[in-house]
Each structure stands twice: as structure tokens, then as C-alpha cells.
Amino acid sequence: xxxxxxxxxxxxxxxxxxxxxxxxxxxxxxxxxxxxxxxxxxxxxxxxxxxxxxxxxxxxxxxxxxxxxxxxxxxxxxxxxxxxxxxxxxxxxxxxxxxxxxxxxxxxxxxxxxxxxxxxxxxxxxxxxxxxxxxxxxxxxxxxxxxxxxxxxxxxxxxxxxxxxxxxxxxxxxxxxxxxxxxxxxxxxxxxxxxxxxxxxxxxxxxxxxxxxxxxxxxxxxxxxxxxxxxxxxxxxxxxxxxxxxxxxxxxxxxxxxxxxxxxxxxxxxxxxxxxxxxxxxxxxxxxxxxxxxxxxxxxxxxxxxxxxxxxxxxxxxxxxxxxxxxxxxxxxxxxxxxxxxxxxxxxxxxxxxxxxxxxxxxxxxxxxxxxxxxxxxxxxxxxxxxxxxxxxxxxxxxxxxxxxxxxxxxxxxxxxxxxxxxxxxxxxxxxxxxxxxxxxxxxxxxxxxxxxxxxxxxxxxxxxxxxxxxxxxxxxxxxxxxxxxxxxxxxxxxxxxxxxxxxxxxxxxxxxxxxxxxxxxxxxxxxxxxxxxxxxxxxxxxxxxxxxxxxxxxxxxxxxxxxxxxxxxxxxxxxxxxxxxxxxxxxxxxxxxxxxxxxxxxxxxxxxxxxxxxxxxxxxxxxxxxxxxxxxxxxxxxxxxxxxxxxxxxxxxxxxxxxxxxxxxxxxxxxxxxxxxxxxxxxxx
Numbered sequence: 001x002x003x004x005x006x007x008x009x010x011x012x013x014x015x016x017x018x019x020x021x022x023x024x025x026x027x028x029x030x031x032x033x034x035x036x037x038x039x040x041x042x043x044x045x046x047x048x049x050x051x052x053x054x055x056x057x058x059x060x061x062x063x064x065x066x067x068x069x070x071x072x073x074x075x076x077x078x079x080x081x082x083x084x085x086x087x088x089x090x091x092x093x094x095x096x097x098x099x100x101x102x103x104x105x106x107x108x109x110x111x112x113x114x115x116x117x118x119x120x121x122x123x124x125x126x127x128x129x130x131x132x133x134x135x136x137x138x139x140x141x142x143x144x145x146x147x148x149x150x151x152x153x154x155x156x157x158x159x160x161x162x163x164x165x166x167x168x169x170x171x172x173x174x175x176x177x178x179x180x181x182x183x184x185x186x187x188x189x190x191x192x193x194x195x196x197x198x199x200x201x202x203x204x205x206x207x208x209x210x211x212x213x214x215x216x217x218x219x220x221x222x223x224x225x226x227x228x229x230x231x232x233x234x235x236x237x238x239x240x241x242x243x244x245x246x247x248x249x250x251x252x253x254x255x256x257x258x259x260x261x262x263x264x265x266x267x268x269x270x271x272x273x274x275x276x277x278x279x280x281x282x283x284x285x286x287x288x289x290x291x292x293x294x295x296x297x298x299x300x301x302x303x304x305x306x307x308x309x310x311x312x313x314x315x316x317x318x319x320x321x322x323x324x325x326x327x328x329x330x331x332x333x334x335x336x337x338x339x340x341x342x343x344x345x346x347x348x349x350x351x352x353x354x355x356x357x358x359x360x361x362x363x364x365x366x367x368x369x370x371x372x373x374x375x376x377x378x379x380x381x382x383x384x385x386x387x388x389x390x391x392x393x394x395x396x397x398x399x400x401x402x403x404x405x406x407x408x409x410x411x412x413x414x415x416x417x418x419x420x421x422x423x424x425x426x427x428x429x430x431x432x433x434x435x436x437x438x439x440x441x442x443x444x445x446x447x448x449x450x451x452x453x454x455x456x457x458x459x460x461x462x463x464x465x466x467x468x469x470x471x472x473x474x475x476x477x478x479x480x481x482x483x484x485x486x487x488x489x490x491x492x493x494x495x496x497x498x499x500x501x502x503x504x505x506x507x508x509x510x511x512x513x514x515x516x517x518x519x520x521x522x523x524x525x526x527x528x529x530x531x532x533x534x535x536x537x538x539x540x541x542x543x544x545x546x547x548x549x550x551x552x553x554x555x556x557x558x559x560x561x562x563x564x565x566x567x568x569x570x571x572x573x574x575x576x577x578x579x580x581x582x583x584x585x586x587x588x589x590x591x592x593x594x595x596x597x598x599x600x601x602x603x604x605x606x607x608x609x610x611x612x613x614x615x616x617x618x619x620x621x622x623x624x625x626x627x628x629x630x631x632x633x634x635x636x637x638x639x640x641x642x643x644x645x646x647x648x649x650x651x652x653x654x655x656x657x658x659x660x661x662x663x664x665x666x667x668x669x670x671x672x673x674x675x676x677x678x679x680x681x682x683x684x685x686x
Contacts, residue, residue, distance in 0.1 A: 027105045027112070030095060030124040032133045037162050037348050038093060039068070039140060041310075052082050052094045056111065057130065061099060065143045067133065070097075073111070083119055090120075091350075097126035097133070139184040160185065162310050162348065164326045165333065167251045167301050171322070172309035173198070177543050181303075182206060188299040189250045191243065193306040193321045197222030199543075199626060205299055209246065211239060218246055222626075240328050240365060245376045247302055247329060310349055319358045331366050335374060338362045425514050426602075426665045427473050428466070428577070435579050435598070436506050438466045446471060446485055461493045465507035472514045483515060483541055487548070494552070501559055502592035502599075505552065509602035512549060516610040519545065549607050550626050556600040557637045564593055564644070572645040574669040575601050576662045601674050604634070605667060608677055635682040638675045647672050 030038075042051035053070035055062050062072040071078045073096075086092045096111060105125060112123060126133060134141050140160075158180055161171030175181050176190060176198050182205070192198050192210045199222060200208040210222050216239065306322040323345070330341050341362070342354055428438035444459075444467045452459045468486050475482075490511055493504055519541055573589060575597050584591050612627055641647075659673035668674055 027096070027108065027123050027125045029105075029127050031127045032136055033163060034348070035095060035126055035133060036137050036140070036160075038095070040160055040162055041349055042093065050089065050092050052086070052092070054079075054082075054094060054096045055130070056096055056108075057099050061130075063144065065130075065134070065141055067097065067130065068140050068142055073115070079115055083116065086119065086121060092119075092121035093124065094119075094121045095124040095126055098129045100129040100131055101127070102129070139180070161303055161305075164348070165330060168247075168326060168329060169301060169303045170310050170326050171303055171305045173305060173307060175303060176200070176305050177540060179540060182299075185303070186299045186301045187303045189247075189302045191247070191302065191304045191325070192222065193304070193325070195307055196626075198547075207250075211243065213239075216242075218242055237365060237368060240325070241376060243325055244329055244332055248332075248376065250302060251300065311352060319352075319355060323352075324358060324361070327362060328365050331362065332369060332374060332376070338366055423517060424666075425473050425517060426510055426577075428469060428510070433580060434577050435581060435584070435594070436510075436577055438470060440470070443467045443470045446482070446489075449489055450485055461496070461499050461504050462507070464489055464493060465504070465511060468511055469507065469514065472511070472518065480541065483519075486511065486515065487544055491548070494548075500592070501555060502595040505556065505599035506595050508552065509599040509606075512545060512552075513602045513606045516545060516606045520610050545606075546611055546626070549603055549611070550630060553600065553603045553607060553630060554633060556596050556603060557633060559596050560593060560600070561637070561640060563590075563596075570645060572647060572670055572672060574662075575671050575674075576664060576669050578662070578664045597671060601667070601671060604674055604678070612678075612681065631678060631682055634675070634678045638679055638682075641671065641675065645672070 038051050039053075042049060053067055054073055055066050055070045056073045057066075059072060059074050062070075062074070066072075071082065073079065082094075094116065096108070098108075102108065102125065108125065116123070130141075139158075158178065159174065160181055161169040161175050164170050169185055169187070171181070173194050176192065176194075177200065181187065188205065189207050189209065190200065192208065197210055198208075200206055208220055208222075209218050210220075211217070212219050216236075304322045304325050306320055308320050308322075310320055310323050327341050327345060330336065330344060331338070334341075334344075336344070338359065346352060428434065428436055430437050430439045442460075442463050444463055446467065449459060449464050449467060468489065471482075472486075490508055493499065494508060496504075573587060575594070577598065581591065584594055607627075607630065612631075659668040659676070660670060661667065662669045
């Protein structure tokens with residue numbers, strides 16, 4: 001037998017490297033605060049996710065309840081999948097948790113050596129274990145006892161805002177009207193810094209704030225009429241003082257008084273905060289069922305929202321407005337300098353970059369606080385705030401009174417009542433006779449579509465949207481859960497810049513008008529929810545649909561105006577689904593423009609029949625600010641349309657005039673007739 005020579009130097013190096021690797025494989029402690037934030041930031045990233053959660057408890061405990069998306073250590077196949085998944089990735093976080101607080105981390109090092117020996121990642125152990133985490137964040141835990149409850153099933157999978165510190169959460173536009181977010185995070189005050197602003201649904205428990213950049217003051221409604229609060233006009237020291245002062249005064253009175261009067265001992269605040277957190281945890285633990293939470297938890301927290309949330313994904317050159325507000329609040333609250341605040345934020349979200357303009361602003365704000373000895377009232381007197389409040393109420397009352405006088409006009413209301421809509425769905429056919437068709441062989445199950453999107457797998461937008469349409473047509477009743485699934489899918493498609501608007505917008509507009517018909521004409525299955533939740537879910541869906549209609553009407557109008565300049569057709573043409581593509585070519589009609597007109601037709605009809613009309617007839621003013629803005633936008637577009645096609649607007653004054661109706665969708669075939677009710681409304685409003 002021939003023996004190979006042994007290279008002892010190489011062997012020693014291998015032994016040393018093995019020992020070094022063992023030393024590197026060590027746990028870090030993570031508390032529930034960071035665990036919560038990492039779940040929101042890192043857990044739902046599809047195939048590229050960088051956070052994995054591992055439950056080391058027994059199988060029985062895991063089956064009974066566990067943190068969402070966590071994997072049992074007993075599930076060898078899943079553990080191996082995780083190891084294979086992260087081999088080629090960087091900045092991976094793996095968090096382990098037991099049932100209760102652990103005594104020594106050394107007792108758990110075997111988990112790393114046995115399961116993740118050659119894995120490059122940051123390993124954490126959850127402080128306090130599952131029981132402690134569940135007390136505060138029960139809504140992120142799956143509990144098999146409550147799996148039959150619709151609310152309990154969907155709650156853990158909602159994306160929640162980032163927690164910046166006690167009382168302060170940072171979110172984006174998807175969080176503003178989410179009832180679960182507001183209840184579980186105890187949101188009382190919403191500061192809206194989105195570009196267009198929102199209208200809060202009727203909710204006595206929520207108080208809405210928006211900064212008017214023209215008047216330079218906080219208001220309790222969106223009076224900006226789509227005036228954008230952008231990064232540059234936000235960087236104003238006076239503005240930030242207004243916002244921070246308001247935030248401080250809206251936090252619990254005991255804490256607020258301590259902050260404004262310059263507390264004698266910051267340690268006392270810390271002790272007080274910890275006691276409050278313990279009390280909150282006890283309340284959450286005792287009332288971990290949805291109905292009890294609704295009744296017993298007192299709301300006191302603040303949600304700050306802007307378009308992007310904590311990070312502006314559209315540009316690395318600017319920072320999120322909400323992030324800047326939160327950093328300024330932390331500077332004031334904790335009395336940290338700018339470097340400490342940046343370190344604090346980076347620990348929550350480590351892939352942020354703070355640009356030089358933001359740094360300069362933060363430094364100036366910090367220096368101004370030092371000069372005033374951290375006294376906000378140095379800049380803001382109570383007398384001025386009271387004047388602002390009284391002026392705001394006066395302006396609001398005058399505006400509403402004049403609008404009501406117009407809408408109460410009998411002649412105006414009788415005109416509007418003439419317009420009705422057919423209740424049947426608009427159904428696509430599998431025929432070349434139609435510019436848009438649907439084939440049954442391309443129909444996919446909704447759950448499969450959602451799963452593929454979550455995994456970021458390639459899936460045709462046509463298959464996805466056609467499948468949703470097909471499902472709506474063929475369901476006698478659809479439920480809230482299904483509609484939320486539909487909205488998630490179509491929002492992903494609408495936000496995908498790789499798909500051109502003329503291709504995706506027609507499907508989208510048909511989905512919207514059919515969902516509106518289902519929602520407003522009682523074709524929704526109400527049995528999925530308890531009676532107490534029905535009204536809330538219904539209003540939430542109404543608002544979500546309105547927001548989609550609002551945004552995409554603007555998209556369609558802007559597209560048509562910007563791309564129709566080369567269109568030399570001056571005779572108005574029919575807008576209908578039942579037209580062949582070759583007919584468009586023969587008439588020299590640009591297909592993309594046609595498809596956007598078709599989309600705008602269904603979106604305008606949805607806006608009018610399901611939002612404008614009920615507002616006028618039933619005095620529902622939930623969306624009035626945005627409706628007024630859209631009416632102005634549509635009025636300008638009507639002027640453009642009528643001038644391009646040289647349409648005589650006086651023809652509508654003829655009592656015998658009747659719009660030509662399409663036998664397929666029971667709507668006017670000419671776009672001028674779609675615009676007619678909006679022109680009438682605008683004439684009265686003007």
C-alpha cells in the first residue's frame with residue numbers, strides 16, 4: 001500500500017481556519033423592536049429576501065403558534081433550502097427564537113455548528129423569546145386557534161410601518177387607511193406628506209394632518225388640491241418646527257409636558273417609558289383577539305407617511321420626507337447630535353444613504369435647538385397656533401357652505417339623475433371581432449398568480465389580468481379577501497414600468513369598473529366577515545378603488561395629450577371594445593392612443609357612477625377634495641378633446657339629443673358623450 005505524504009503546514013492551516021470559523025459563528029442578541037422592523041423591511045423580498053427566521057421550539061409548539069414566515073428547526077428540508085438559497089448572497093440575517101428568555105447563548109452554539117457551519121450570515125437570537133415578542137406584536141404571529149377568523153388569517157401578512165421609537169411610526173401611502181395598521185399599532189395621528197395628499201375615511205379615532213406649503217401651516221384636511229410637498233420645499237426650518245411641535249403635543253400629555261418643559265432627568269423619562277411599554281404588553285397579551293383589541297386599546301401613536309416610506313427608491317440623491325421628520329424628532333427627543341441619529345437610523349435600515357443636503361439641514365436644525373436650549377416654543381407661540389386653528393375652521397366652513405349650495409340645486413340634481421349605468425359585468429370574448437379578447441386556456445388560478453408574483457417569477461400581465469376578469473365574471477359572489485388579492489396583483493402590474501400603459505391599462509380599467517359594480521351593486525359575499533367588520537372593510541375597498549381610479553385617470557389624460565400631437569384625424573371616432581385591429585389601421589388611428597381612450601372611458605364611467613354621482617345625490621363628502629381636482633383636470637381635457645375633433649358643445653342643449661349606445665357595454669360609443677356629465681357638473685361648480 002502506498003501512502004501519500006502529509007503536508008503538515010497545510011493541515012495546521014486547515015485546523016486553524018476551522019477553529020476560526022467556529023469562533024466567528026456566534027450569536028448576537030436582537031430585541032423585539034429590531035425584529036419587528038426587520039420583518040417589515042427584509043422578510044417579504046421574494047426570492048431575494050435577506051432575512052430568515054428559525055423557530056427552535058418543539059414541533060407541537062410550532063404548530064400551535066409561531067412568528068410569520070418562520071421555519072421550524074425540525075424541518076430539515078426547509079433548513080437545507082435556506083442554506084442553498086443564501087450561498088451566493090451577502091448581508092443575510094438569520095434570527096433564532098426559543099419560547100422564553102434564554103439563560104446563556106453558549107448553550108445554543110450547537111445550532112450554528114450543526115446546521116449553519118459553512119454559512120456566511122449574521123446570526124441573532126431573539127431576546128425574551130416567542131412569548132415576549134407575541135405580547136407586543138401578536139399580529140405578526142400565526143395562531144392556529146384563530147385560523148378560522150378571516151381577520152386573523154390576513155393580519156400577519158400585512159406590511160406594517162417602520163417603528164422609529166416609542167409613539168412614532170414611519171410608513172408610506174399603503175398604510176394611511178389600513179384599519180389593521182391603525183388598530184394594532186394604536187395610531188391616533190396621521191401626518192400626510194405624500195405628493196398629492198389623501199382623504200381620511202370617516203374615522204372618529206383618527207386625526208389627519210397635512211402641511212400646506214403655500215400657507216405654511218398644518219391643516220386637518222388636504223387643501224393642497226394636488227400641490228406637491230417635495231423634498232426641496234420641505235427643507236424649511238420653520239416647517240419642521242411646526243411639525244415637531246404638533247407631534248410632541250399629540251403624544252400622551254404626561255410625556256409631552258416632560259419634553260416641552262425640559263425634563264430635569266432624562267433617565268426618569270426612560271424609566272417611565274419602560275413602565276408604559278410593560279403595561280402595553282400586558283394589555284396586548286390579555287386581548288390578543290381582534291375584537292377585544294378594537295375596544296380596549298387606547299390609541300396614542302403617530303404615523304408619518306410620504307410616497308416612499310423610509311427610503312426613496314426612485315432617487316439616491318434625495319431622502320424620504322418622512323425619514324427627515326423622524327430624524328428631526330429624534331434629535332429633539334433624545335438630544336443626540338446628527339452623527340448619533342444617523343447611526344440610530346442605520347441600525348434599523350442599514351442600506352440607507354444620507355445625502356449632503358439632508359445632512360446640512362439636520363445639522364442646522366440641531367444647532368437651532370441648541371441655541372434655544374431645546375425649547376420649541378422659542379419659535380412657536382401658543383397665540384399664533386390658536387389663530388391658525390380658528391382661521392382654518394373658518395375657511396373650511398365657508399368652502400363647504402358654498403359647495404353645498406350648488407349641489408342642493410334641484411335643477412342640477414335632476415340633470416345628474418338622468419345618468420344611469422347597466423349593472424351587468426362587461427365581459428370580454430375570445431374573438432377577433434374585439435380589440436381586447438380573453439381565452440379560457442390562458443386563465444390561471446388567482447392563488448397561483450399571487451404565488452408566482454411573490455417569488456418574482458415571470459408571468460404574463462395579460463394572463464394575470466385576464467384571469468382576474470374571468471374570475472369576476474364567473475363568480476356570483478366575490479368576497480373582500482378575493483378583492484384584496486386582485487388589487488395586490490393589479491397594483492404590481494400597474495407599477496411595473498416595463499409594461500407600457502396602452503397594453504396594461506385597458507385590462508386594468510375593465511377590472512376596476514367590474515369590481516365597482518360588484519362592490520356597489522351588492523355582488524359581494526359578506527359571509528366572510530363578522531357584521532362589525534363589514535362596514536369598515538367596505539369603506540376601505542371603496543377608498544382603495546377610488547385611489548386607483550384617481551391616479552390612472554391622470555395617467556391616461558396625460559398620455560393622450562402628450563402622444564396625440566401627431567394624430568391628424570379630426571373626425572371623432574367610436575370608442576368600443578368591439579372593433580378589429582385592422583379597422584384601426586384602415587382609419588389610421590394609432591392603436592396605443594385608442595387603447596388609452598378606451599381605458600379612460602371605463603375609468604371616467606367608474607369615477608362618475610360610483611363616486612361623483614353618490615357624492616352629489618347622497619351628500620357623501622369623503623372624496624370631495626380629490627373629486628374637485630379631477631373635475632378640473634377632466635374639464636381641461638374636455639376643452640382639448642372638443643377643440644381637436646371640432647365638436648359643437650351646444651348639441652347637448654337639444655332636448656331631443658340622445659347619445660349613441662354601444663350594444664356590448666351599454667355605454668356611449670363616442671367619448672364626447674362620456675365627457676358630457678362632467679361638463680355639466682363643471683359648469684354648475686363654476
